[in-house]
Each structure stands twice: as structure tokens, then as C-alpha cells.
Amino acid sequence: MTVIQPDWVPDPSLVGKTRIVRFATWLGTRGYASFDDVTDYAALHAWSVAHPGEFWAAVAEFFEVDWSTAPTGALTERRMPGAVWFPDGTLNFGAHLLRAGADDQDAVVLVAENGSRTAITYAELRTQAFAVAGRLRALGVEPGDRVAAYLPNCVEGVVAFVATALVGAVWAQTGLDYAAPSAADRMAQLEPRVLIAGSGYHFGGTVHDRRADAHALRDLLPGLQHTITVETAGLTHPLDDASTWADALAADPDPTAVAVPFAHPLWVLFTSGTTGKPKGIVHGHGGVLLEQLVSPGLHMDVRGDDVFFWFTTPNWMMWNAQVCGLLHGATIVLYDGRPRPDALWPLVADLGVTVFGTSPGFLEASQRAGLEPGRELDLSKLRLVGVTGSVLPASANAWFRHHVSASVQLGSMSGGTDICGIFVASAPTTPVYDGEISAPALGAAVQVWNADGEEVPAGTPGEMVITEPMPSMPLRFWADPDDRKLNDTYFADFPGVWRHGDLTVRTERGTVVILGRSDATINRHGVRLGSAEIYDAISDLPEVADALVVGVEEPDGGYWLPLFVVPHGSPDPANLVSLLRQRITERASPRHAPDDVVIVSRLPHTRTGKRLEVPVKRILQGADPEQVINRGAVDDPEALDALVAAARTKRGQR
Structure with a gap:
């Protein structure tokens, strides 16, 4: 058998300093699991999926989840759908977003396409979030109520989300690039109590005025009681019977973080809606928290001294994942504008970005443009470039090593809006083989099956399935009281097993190759x-x-x-x-x-x-x-x- 050598390997001098190795070592000291080699990712993964309850309990303990009420167990109903995680435990996701960063450290940096920048520190984030939470409560928002946002990538969106989580309300968002009817296709389902609406966004060298659509959207949301307007892209936003963001920031602050059950709704993310009415996927405070402690915390090794920039928009779950960099005390970077390679690479250098997230298309565009980021820019602080959104071709890996950096890890990953997290990914301890994803993610029991529900041999294409529950799997779909849509989407083909819809190959090396959506095979x-x-x-x-x-x-x-x-x-x-x-x-x-x-x-x-x-x-x-x-x-x-x-x-x- 021919042994294929990896195209990138971790630096042995750095591996021992990573959080994932510290986690594996800690597991042994706490009696969870013992590994002969704490840098052996395959062994750690195998334990995580063989013992899902113990693994996710260990994650909660290792990252010191702040329980308001301690749970009485970890995984008490080990089934799909309907797994029961951390019964009787209460907590608040918003409080965890605010607890890590130092007061004087930048929490959020916004860069607009025209070059303008806005930043707030963690101290300012806390102050503003408490004020907006006070404003929401004054408007009658209670736990379980919905707060809808129609915003560009902006600092105010992050603050409003944190405030919504503190109150125990449910967040939903669409970007301003959606016309009012399309935004309403998503958010009208939720009957939000409050709408937070921006006025414009940057794209392609132009400020796009969306004030008319924001006004129209109000009339398309049944049950809406109040609108808060936000001046974005420099456009003022007067609306009748609305208050302003300045009013919200001037409200009496309320730092109370409502203690909610583990499965209390945190946000609703929407399917693309290209083939029908968008489905609202409901995720919970606890499930998202644990997944986002693992995804950036262990797989990307995001920490408090990191500058974390994932190019995304408010329409994509990566916006939510980007915000979760705050869980680790990192500085997160938002970008409002068109993702031109000749603009984003200099931004990565200028801000000292350590973890940069992008798409295969961006790397291919950089290659076509003949860019030489590694030669022309100072990317010395860059440690990881994460890639998701579509399949990463092998040629993009090779271009990256030759024209960006041979030492920086290019980590391909795949998951989805469905879990607001990852099923397969890289880790600081995994090598990279061009055109392949390094491994299944921790806690993700990934297998490849044929149509008869049998696992196929390595090298054979089949359906990606998940055979064990994960805490960030959807609580439910919105307006799906009997869970019919949920079951039809994930569990109809293989009862009790999640079918994700990706045509996939597992290699003999344990890596993963995604060949595309199985319904487009x-x-x-x-x-x-x-x-x-x-x-x-x-x-x-x-x-x-x-x-x-x-x-x-x-x-x-x-x-x-x-x-x-x-x-x-x-x-x-x-x-x-x-x-x-x-x-x-x-x-x-x-x-x-x-x-x-x-x-x-x-x-x-x-x-x-x-x-x-x-x-x-x-x-x-x-x-x-x-x-x-x-x-x-x-x-x-x-x-x-x-x-x-x-x-x-x-x-x-x-």
C-alpha cells in the first residue's frame, strides 16, 4: 500500500501549547479518559464519540461553564431526535459572551469597505449590552419573545444580540441585502415583538440605501410592537413611532442575565429558502454554548489574545460563529462590504489577525488575481486560515502554501446552519492533506453509509451520517409542532440517525472528502x-x-x-x-x-x-x-x- 505523506504537519514545538492538548491532558487528571499520547487526535475523537455524555460534560467543566443551577446529569436520553442534555441545568449564553475579555481590550472591530473603522472595548460592550437589555425590558420583552434584526454587519448587531440573550429573548436576523418581502419570509414566521432596523450597507463601492425596505418590513411582521432604528453606512433613519439606537444606549442599564434552561431557545437560523419557504432552525442556549466552546476553542484554538476575523454576512451562520469568538475573550472583526481579495488580505495584515476565516472561492479569486499576500504583506501573526462554505480544492491548498504561507495551517471544515457548528474539521494536532478535511470533529460520530444503512469501506462514496446526538442539534423547527419537518429533513432515510445530505468519502488515513450535496449527485x-x-x-x-x-x-x-x-x-x-x-x-x-x-x-x-x-x-x-x-x-x-x-x-x- 502506498503511504501518502501529508502536505502540512503541525510544528511539534507548538503542539504542546495548544488548548486541545491541554484538554486531553486534563481529561486524564480528572478521571475522564487517559491517553498514551495526548497529541493523538484520533484517540481523543474516538473517546469523544464513544462516550458523548462524558465528553460534553467534560467540555462544560473544562471551560468552566457558569451554571445558575447545576444540571442533574449530562445526556440522560441518548437518542435522535429527542436527546435530553443537562436536565435541570440553567445558564445564560449572553453572560458567557461578556465574561472573558479584559475591560480595555477591543471586543469588536468593524471595518467598512470605504476604510472607516469602529471599535468598542469589552467594557463598552458590557455597558452597551446592559443598556440595550434594559431598553428591551422596558419595551416589554420577556424570555421567549422574539427580537428581529434587519442589519448589515455592524457593531450594533453584536450588542443587540448579546442584550437579547441576556433577557432570554430569541434572536433572529437577516441582512439588509434582502428585500423586505424576502426578509419577511423569514422573520414574519416568528411574530417578533421588536424589530431593530438599519438604514444602509456598503457593497461594491456603493452605499445601498435600505430605509424604504426597513419601513416596508415593519408592515409585514405580524404582532410587531416596536422598532429601534440604527444609523448604518452613514444614513439617518427617521421612522414614525420608532425609537433610535441612541435611545437604547441611554436606557437604564440592567445587567441581569436571566437563568434559562439548557434547551431554552437562543436564536432562530434560517435555511437558504432557495427551494421553498425558509425553515427556521431553533437552537438553544446550552447547546450552542458547548458547540462554540469546542469549535473555535479546541479546533481553532481561539484564545483571549487572538484577533478573530471570519468574513461573513448576517445571513449566514458564520456570523453567529464569529460572534462566539467573544466566548474566548478574543477580538472579533466584522467587515461591511464586498470581499475583494486585494482588500481583505491587507486588512488581515494591518489588524494582526491570527485566525482568518474565508471561503474556497476567496482563495481561488486571490489565485486568479495573481496576489502574493505572503510576499507583499506582513502576515507574521497569522496562525490559522479556516475555510468553509464549499469544497476546498487541492489546488487552493498548494497555492496557499506557495503564495501565502507554508507554516500557517489551512484548515478546511464543514458543518452547517443545522447545528451552527462543525461535523468535520482540522485541529492544531492534525496534518493537512491537500483536497481533504483532516478529521471528524470532536463529539461528531461521523460515518459514511450506503442506501441500505450500512457503513461503506474507506474510499467508497456514500451518505454522511451522524450516529450519536450532539447538543447543538436543532431543538426543533419553528412552526413545526409535531416535528414532521425536522424528521423529514434529517431522520427519514435512517431512523434514529442523522443524514446530513453530503456525498462523502472517508479515506484510509481517516480524513474526509466531501464530493458535494448528495441530492445533487x-x-x-x-x-x-x-x-x-x-x-x-x-x-x-x-x-x-x-x-x-x-x-x-x-x-x-x-x-x-x-x-x-x-x-x-x-x-x-x-x-x-x-x-x-x-x-x-x-x-x-x-x-x-x-x-x-x-x-x-x-x-x-x-x-x-x-x-x-x-x-x-x-x-x-x-x-x-x-x-x-x-x-x-x-x-x-x-x-x-x-x-x-x-x-x-x-x-x-x-
């Missing part, structure tokens, strides 16, 4: 192919700016595999098509080569930047677009129309 001539393999094959071509591939089963039993490509620059179309076919055939296989290459000027995505493989496939199979996709959840609906028209023209020519 390409099944050509009986062979299952992952779309990620095609994207990986062409990811380093400077002639390609964006791509989308779908496999379409046709009514006559045929199969059509088109590849839609947005060219970068002005390559000759015929040469580009030939190059793409050759590259895919050589790097993947002849089976992966597309039937047609359709050149388009732009491609649509979800508003969190994900490819629309499933909706496009269904439309090309003849489904009514209005029935399979919510245009308000698409970043560029006109691009979707153009893609469908181009595809139908191409099919008609074949």
Missing part, C-alpha cells in the same frame, strides 16, 4: 460522481471565474451533463471549451467530462454564496421555476434566468 451511466471533483479539476485555471455543473436525468432515459462557466478575461471560447474538457478528463476522469460547456456572463448563488445545483437541475428537468426556487433567496435572479435560457438553447441545438 451526478449519476452518470450508473456511476455516482461528485460535482466537487469537477470543480477541483478546473479550480486553478485562470481562465475560469466561476462554474456550475448539474446532472440532468431526461424523460427518455438519457442523461445530460452541462457545465456552465463564467470566463475570466477574454479567452477564446473554443479554446476554453477544449481546455476544460481536457483538464477534467485528465484530473478527474472521462466520465466527468461534460456533455456541453455553456459559457455565461454570470452565475446565480444563494445569498450566502453557495451554488444552486439542486434548483437548477430541477428547473432543467422541466419543473416550474416558481415552484422550486424562491427568487428572493437568490443573489442574482437575472443570472438564473439567463442560465436557464442558455441551457435550453444549448439543449435545443443538440
Whole structure:
């Protein structure tokens, strides 16, 4: 058997100083588990999934969770769905966000696309959060009530969320880039008591005025009793019968953190809504707390001296995860604007970012732009670059080592809005193999199954499943009283086992390769192919700016595999098509080569930047677009129309 060497390995002189090694050592001293080698990630992971109750109890103890009332157990109902975690325990997530940072340390730094910066210290964060909590209570907000936010990436959003958590109310948010009807598709379900509305945001060198949409949104939210306006992007925001953010900050402060049960709702995150009405995923105070102690705390080793910058938007669960850097006393960085590589890399250097989170698309754009961040900028403080949102191609790893840093870990991870956390990820003790995710995450019992519910051998594609409960799994879906939607989404295929919907391979090394969404799997001539393999094959071509591939089963039993490509620059179309076919055939296989290459000027995505493989496939199979996709959840609906028209023209020519 050929032994494949890793492409990056941890520095042995630094591994012993990481929190994950300290945690493994601590487990032995406390009698939880003993390891011959405390740097052996595989052994630690195996124990964490064999003993989920003990593992999550150890996490709570190690990170000194501040229980208002101590729980009477850890995992008393070990089942899915319906696991019972930490019964009788009470706590408050907001209080944990405020307890770690030093008063004079920056808690939140906001950088706008125009270069302006705003920062507040931990002392100011506490003062402002207590004032806003007092204002919410004065407006009648009680535990369980909903507070909705229609905001850009801004400091006020972080403060408002912390205040909402302190009160025990439920937070929900959409970004200002959503039009009012699309925002209402999400938040009207919740019937919020209070709306916190911004006025504008930066993107593409322009300030986008959203005051009219904020005004319209108020009329679309049933039961709304009050609106607090926030001046964002420099736009004032007068609204009748509303108060201002200044009024909220001037309110009598109330530092009370309501002690709520472990499973008390903390926030509602929404599915993308591209294929139907967005579903509201309800997460609890305790489950999110434990997951976000593990994800950034152990896997990313985020600590109080870190500057933690994950480029995200308020529409994506990574905004919530970014805010959770406060749990560890880190300085978190927000960015309001378009994520241009030539803007973000200098920002990483200028702010001394130690943990930077981004997407594979950002790295590919950096590569196409010919950037040399490692040579041109001082990235000496950078320790980890986390990557998620889509599959990270192997070529991006290689580019990163040669043009950014050979010593910094490039840690690919995957999880989702579903758990507001990770299923597979890197850790400070795991090596990196290009094109692969280092390991299943701690506490995530990841297996790969076939359609019959049997675990498949290493190297065989199958469904990613989770066989043990995790505390941050959804409490429920909003407006799903009998849990029918919840069960249909995760447990219908394998009762009692979570099916995540990713076509996945476990390697003999224990690493994980995600081939794409299993409901978008390409099944050509009986062979299952992952779309990620095609994207990986062409990811380093400077002639390609964006791509989308779908496999379409046709009514006559045929199969059509088109590849839609947005060219970068002005390559000759015929040469580009030939190059793409050759590259895919050589790097993947002849089976992966597309039937047609359709050149388009732009491609649509979800508003969190994900490819629309499933909706496009269904439309090309003849489904009514209005029935399979919510245009308000698409970043560029006109691009979707153009893609469908181009595809139908191409099919008609074949």
C-alpha cells in the first residue's frame, strides 16, 4: 500500500501549547479518559464519540461553564431526535459572551469597505449590552419573545444580540441585502415583538440605501410592537413611532442575565429558502454554548489574545460563529462590504489577525488575481486560515502554501446552519492533506453509509451520517409542532440517525472528502460522481471565474451533463471549451467530462454564496421555476434566468 505523506504537519514545538492538548491532558487528571499520547487526535475523537455524555460534560467543566443551577446529569436520553442534555441545568449564553475579555481590550472591530473603522472595548460592550437589555425590558420583552434584526454587519448587531440573550429573548436576523418581502419570509414566521432596523450597507463601492425596505418590513411582521432604528453606512433613519439606537444606549442599564434552561431557545437560523419557504432552525442556549466552546476553542484554538476575523454576512451562520469568538475573550472583526481579495488580505495584515476565516472561492479569486499576500504583506501573526462554505480544492491548498504561507495551517471544515457548528474539521494536532478535511470533529460520530444503512469501506462514496446526538442539534423547527419537518429533513432515510445530505468519502488515513450535496449527485451511466471533483479539476485555471455543473436525468432515459462557466478575461471560447474538457478528463476522469460547456456572463448563488445545483437541475428537468426556487433567496435572479435560457438553447441545438 502506498503511504501518502501529508502536505502540512503541525510544528511539534507548538503542539504542546495548544488548548486541545491541554484538554486531553486534563481529561486524564480528572478521571475522564487517559491517553498514551495526548497529541493523538484520533484517540481523543474516538473517546469523544464513544462516550458523548462524558465528553460534553467534560467540555462544560473544562471551560468552566457558569451554571445558575447545576444540571442533574449530562445526556440522560441518548437518542435522535429527542436527546435530553443537562436536565435541570440553567445558564445564560449572553453572560458567557461578556465574561472573558479584559475591560480595555477591543471586543469588536468593524471595518467598512470605504476604510472607516469602529471599535468598542469589552467594557463598552458590557455597558452597551446592559443598556440595550434594559431598553428591551422596558419595551416589554420577556424570555421567549422574539427580537428581529434587519442589519448589515455592524457593531450594533453584536450588542443587540448579546442584550437579547441576556433577557432570554430569541434572536433572529437577516441582512439588509434582502428585500423586505424576502426578509419577511423569514422573520414574519416568528411574530417578533421588536424589530431593530438599519438604514444602509456598503457593497461594491456603493452605499445601498435600505430605509424604504426597513419601513416596508415593519408592515409585514405580524404582532410587531416596536422598532429601534440604527444609523448604518452613514444614513439617518427617521421612522414614525420608532425609537433610535441612541435611545437604547441611554436606557437604564440592567445587567441581569436571566437563568434559562439548557434547551431554552437562543436564536432562530434560517435555511437558504432557495427551494421553498425558509425553515427556521431553533437552537438553544446550552447547546450552542458547548458547540462554540469546542469549535473555535479546541479546533481553532481561539484564545483571549487572538484577533478573530471570519468574513461573513448576517445571513449566514458564520456570523453567529464569529460572534462566539467573544466566548474566548478574543477580538472579533466584522467587515461591511464586498470581499475583494486585494482588500481583505491587507486588512488581515494591518489588524494582526491570527485566525482568518474565508471561503474556497476567496482563495481561488486571490489565485486568479495573481496576489502574493505572503510576499507583499506582513502576515507574521497569522496562525490559522479556516475555510468553509464549499469544497476546498487541492489546488487552493498548494497555492496557499506557495503564495501565502507554508507554516500557517489551512484548515478546511464543514458543518452547517443545522447545528451552527462543525461535523468535520482540522485541529492544531492534525496534518493537512491537500483536497481533504483532516478529521471528524470532536463529539461528531461521523460515518459514511450506503442506501441500505450500512457503513461503506474507506474510499467508497456514500451518505454522511451522524450516529450519536450532539447538543447543538436543532431543538426543533419553528412552526413545526409535531416535528414532521425536522424528521423529514434529517431522520427519514435512517431512523434514529442523522443524514446530513453530503456525498462523502472517508479515506484510509481517516480524513474526509466531501464530493458535494448528495441530492445533487451526478449519476452518470450508473456511476455516482461528485460535482466537487469537477470543480477541483478546473479550480486553478485562470481562465475560469466561476462554474456550475448539474446532472440532468431526461424523460427518455438519457442523461445530460452541462457545465456552465463564467470566463475570466477574454479567452477564446473554443479554446476554453477544449481546455476544460481536457483538464477534467485528465484530473478527474472521462466520465466527468461534460456533455456541453455553456459559457455565461454570470452565475446565480444563494445569498450566502453557495451554488444552486439542486434548483437548477430541477428547473432543467422541466419543473416550474416558481415552484422550486424562491427568487428572493437568490443573489442574482437575472443570472438564473439567463442560465436557464442558455441551457435550453444549448439543449435545443443538440
